[in-house]
Amino acid sequence: MDEKVIKELLLRENETFRKLSQEHQKCEQELAELRARQFLPETERLKEKELKKKKLQLKDEMYRLIEEYRQRMRHDD
DSSP: OOHHHHHHHHHHHOHHHHHHHHHHHHHHHHHHHHHTSSOOOHHHHHHHHHHHHHHHHHHHHHHHHHHHHHHHHHHHO
8 A cells, every 4th residue: 555545544544643744734834934034033943943853753753653554554464
């Protein structure tokens, strides 16, 4: 099963995955807003750095759940 299909399935069936995805999208949106600005004061540069870290952590956790699902599928076959 390919990753896109697993993501769609997890978005429908797994509350944890859904929350991680929503938070990831929220971080992406906030980062886009910061990138659109001409100049970022130091506080906003720090916020941008923290958002990038958080977004990466969320993505890592989402991929962990995808891999867990894949392992269960292989095990069930």
